Structure formats: structure tokens, C-alpha cells
Amino acid sequence: MRRNIPSLQSLICFESAAKHSSYTHASQELFITQSAVSRQIQQLEEYLGVNLFSRTRHGVELTEAGKQYAKGIKPYLQGIEKSTADIMTHKGLGGTLKLGVVPTFATRWLLPKLHKLNTQHPEITVHLETSTKPFLFNENVFDAAIFAGTQQQIEHWPGIQAHYLMDExxxxxxxxxxxxxxxxxxxxxxxxxxxxxxxxxxxxxxxxxxxxxxxxxxxxxxxxxxxxxxxxxxxxxxxxxxxxxxxxxxxxxxxxxxxxxxxxxxxxxxxxxxxxxxxSRKYYLVHSSQDISPQIQKFVDWVLQELHQSA
CATH class of the missing domain: 3.40.190.10 (Periplasmic binding protein-like II)
Structure with a gap:
């Protein structure tokens, strides 16, 4: 069955124009003509049946529908870009793991040990970003997270699998x-x-x-x-x-x-x-309960191994 998805080129043009509020700046960023950007966005609006931009004295600005659509497609375009970079870098033999982690735990416990992960699994590249609040994994923000919170927070965090690490x-x-x-x-x-x-x-x-x-x-x-x-x-x-x-x-x-x-x-x-x-706070390693990648499983096993050795 054919997917109901517009062309990727029109989405890329729309995202760039939405970011800059300008067809001109979008054309400069994408190395195509302004008329090409305008044509792609016009085709996208016709496909969707809604106006994504409105004209102003200074250029264009997003309509409410445009704002909603730009916010919705951004994480998916980033996901495509990330997956493409991963496959090109690792040739299908590994990949990156984007990890959200509470700040002090990252600098004091995890970072000093990451060289061991690199030795054991050189095919995995870990990108760390600090995060202190729960989020939805289907938003493509992180692949996994190390989170400090209560059992109640874990129980009410939808769509995750949680691995208990330690008490605080x-x-x-x-x-x-x-x-x-x-x-x-x-x-x-x-x-x-x-x-x-x-x-x-x-x-x-x-x-x-x-x-x-x-x-x-x-x-x-x-x-x-x-x-x-x-x-x-x-x-x-x-x-x-x-x-x-x-x-x-x-x-x-x-x-x-x-x-x-x-x-x-x-x-x-x-x-x-x-x-x-x-x-009541404990440390957990959490990830989506769906489609667990080999990189996530290897990282989970490694963290639990490190905790067992240091216990």
C-alpha cells in the first residue's frame, strides 16, 4: 500500500523555510533557487490542502497549521538524517546511541567509565545529553536514558522498559x-x-x-x-x-x-x-519497550556489568 507521505524534497524545503521564515534563506541553505523552494512548498500545500505560510511585508511567516506541521515533522527528518549518518559511518556493523542522562551522574560515574565501553564495543558511539525529566521515546529525543526518580514515575512513564541500577x-x-x-x-x-x-x-x-x-x-x-x-x-x-x-x-x-x-x-x-x-529516588536505565536495537541491548548489559563489578 502506498504511504500517504509527500516528497522528501518538499519537506526539506518547508523545514528550512519554516526555520528561517524566508524562502530566500532556505534557498541559500539548500543551494537551490528561491523559485524552486517556492514551487516545492506550493506543491506541499496542494498535497496537504492547507496553507503553511502567509505573506507579510518582510517575507513569510508560518500559519498555525504550518507551525503545527513544522513541529510534527522535525524529529522525523532528524531521525532520517541520524539513521543515514549511522549507516554511512558504521556500514551496518554498529551505530550511535543517543543517551539522556542526569548531569552529575554523567560527569562523575558514566564518563570516567566510557572508555571501557569503547574497548568492549568499538562499534557503538555514545552521544550524551543531559536530561532530568521523563519524556516520550517516540519523539525521537533519545534512544535510552539514565534517570533518577521514583518508582511511581517509572510506573507512569508510558512505553518504556526500565532496568533498576541502584538506590540513591x-x-x-x-x-x-x-x-x-x-x-x-x-x-x-x-x-x-x-x-x-x-x-x-x-x-x-x-x-x-x-x-x-x-x-x-x-x-x-x-x-x-x-x-x-x-x-x-x-x-x-x-x-x-x-x-x-x-x-x-x-x-x-x-x-x-x-x-x-x-x-x-x-x-x-x-x-x-x-x-x-x-x-525514594532510584537510578534506572530506561528505553523504549519496542524494537530494542542491538546497541541498546549491549549498552544495558555493559552498564549492569559495571555495576556488578563495582558492588
């Missing part, structure tokens, strides 16, 4: 100088940590995470500590930002220990208390 267990950390200045009598438990008393913890300034404004309150409540101002302190969005602020003596932060091993080893940060908080 946060610990209170700060610079050793901050403890030495505020609590000169405090004694280290080992080279990486103190175990401050409840009273000593109350003397430490706090650093807050903007995306989780109640995390310190949850930590204090979990350990039955009555803090008068659990929401006070500077606010930063990412764990990596909290780590830098804490290492410069600006306060005590709650950060997953696996994300700050480098700072602990360099003694830029120390664990302030043995009290931990295992929250």
Missing part, C-alpha cells in the same frame, strides 16, 4: 577545613569521615538543592534531630554545584557518596556523619 543514598559532606574551624575538637573516624554528634551537626551551615528543597528536613526527621532552620542556606541546582560549594567551605551538603569519590580521595570533602538518607 545521600550522605552529609563538607570541607575538612569547615569542621576544623567550627569544631576544632572533632575527631575523624577515618581518613574520609567524621561522625559528628547531633549537637555538632546543628552548628554547621547548610547548602540546599533547589530541585529538592526539603531534603535536609527529610534527613533531620529521619534521624530525629530537631533543626530550627532546615531550609536555610545557599541553594544550588545540581549535585556537582553543591560539591564545589561544599569543598570551598560554604556549608554542608547532602550528596550521593558514589558521585563524590574523587573529592573524598583528594580530601577536598569529608563525610560529616555516618547518618545516611535512602530516599
Amino acid at each position: 543514598e545521600v550522605v552529609p559532606v563538607c570541607s575538612p577545613a569547615l569542621i576544623q574551624n567550627r569544631l576544632p575538637e572533632a575527631v575523624m573516624q577515618n581518613e574520609h569521615s567524621y561522625d559528628l554528634s547531633d549537637e555538632e551537626l546543628l552548628l554547621m551551615p547548610l547548602l540546599q538543592q533547589t530541585t529538592r528543597p526539603s531534603i535536609w528536613q527529610e534527613w533531620f526527621q529521619a534521624h530525629q534531630i530537631q533543626h530550627p532552620k532546615p531550609f536555610d542556606g545557599q541553594r544550588h541546582e545540581l549535585f556537582s554545584m553543591l560539591s564545589v560549594a561544599a569543598s570551598h567551605g560554604m556549608g554542608m551538603a547532602l550528596i550521593p557518596q558514589m558521585l563524590i569519590e574523587s573529592e573524598l580521595n583528594k580530601k577536598e570533602l569529608v563525610i560529616a556523619s555516618s547518618k545516611k538518607l535512602q530516599g
Whole structure:
């Protein structure tokens, strides 16, 4: 059965003209004449039975139908371009994997290990982009994602298969100088940590995470500590930002220990208390439940293997 799809050339001309709001700029980008662009778009409008552009004093602008159509076809044209580049690059023997990943996990856990994936599977090229929110895989945004969230979020994320990676267990950390200045009598438990008393913890300034404004309150409540101002302190969005602020003596932060091993080893940060908080958030590797590619399956197997070896 013949597919109800207009010509690819007309779609390419339309996308370029929509992007620039100009037939002239589209012709320059595509190395064809302006009249050729106009003719392709006219044929597309006739095929669709709607006007995609309206004339203005300064050129053309998208109609509401044009805006809707441009938004709809863009990811599919990008998908065709990506698939074409993949097959030309890898000759059918591998491919690229576009991975969405939470920012600090990407820089602190995944990136330092990717050379192992390259050694084990040189046919796979991984492109990383940060992402902190769920999305729909049928929008062709990512092939897979490493996501930190709740079980409820995973259950209500349509069309995915999720692989549990690990719990998120946060610990209170700060610079050793901050403890030495505020609590000169405090004694280290080992080279990486103190175990401050409840009273000593109350003397430490706090650093807050903007995306989780109640995390310190949850930590204090979990350990039955009555803090008068659990929401006070500077606010930063990412764990990596909290780590830098804490290492410069600006306060005590709650950060997953696996994300700050480098700072602990360099003694830029120390664990302030043995009290931990295992929250509802967990790390998952997620991908579409449909048409799992060999690249995705190899990446899933590799990540689970790395976690097993480091456990």
C-alpha cells in the first residue's frame, strides 16, 4: 500500500523555510533557487490542502497549521538524517546511541567509565545529553536514558522498559577545613569521615538543592534531630554545584557518596556523619519497550556489568 507521505524534497524545503521564515534563506541553505523552494512548498500545500505560510511585508511567516506541521515533522527528518549518518559511518556493523542522562551522574560515574565501553564495543558511539525529566521515546529525543526518580514515575512513564541500577543514598559532606574551624575538637573516624554528634551537626551551615528543597528536613526527621532552620542556606541546582560549594567551605551538603569519590580521595570533602538518607529516588536505565536495537541491548548489559563489578 502506498504511504500517504509527500516528497522528501518538499519537506526539506518547508523545514528550512519554516526555520528561517524566508524562502530566500532556505534557498541559500539548500543551494537551490528561491523559485524552486517556492514551487516545492506550493506543491506541499496542494498535497496537504492547507496553507503553511502567509505573506507579510518582510517575507513569510508560518500559519498555525504550518507551525503545527513544522513541529510534527522535525524529529522525523532528524531521525532520517541520524539513521543515514549511522549507516554511512558504521556500514551496518554498529551505530550511535543517543543517551539522556542526569548531569552529575554523567560527569562523575558514566564518563570516567566510557572508555571501557569503547574497548568492549568499538562499534557503538555514545552521544550524551543531559536530561532530568521523563519524556516520550517516540519523539525521537533519545534512544535510552539514565534517570533518577521514583518508582511511581517509572510506573507512569508510558512505553518504556526500565532496568533498576541502584538506590540513591545521600550522605552529609563538607570541607575538612569547615569542621576544623567550627569544631576544632572533632575527631575523624577515618581518613574520609567524621561522625559528628547531633549537637555538632546543628552548628554547621547548610547548602540546599533547589530541585529538592526539603531534603535536609527529610534527613533531620529521619534521624530525629530537631533543626530550627532546615531550609536555610545557599541553594544550588545540581549535585556537582553543591560539591564545589561544599569543598570551598560554604556549608554542608547532602550528596550521593558514589558521585563524590574523587573529592573524598583528594580530601577536598569529608563525610560529616555516618547518618545516611535512602530516599525514594532510584537510578534506572530506561528505553523504549519496542524494537530494542542491538546497541541498546549491549549498552544495558555493559552498564549492569559495571555495576556488578563495582558492588
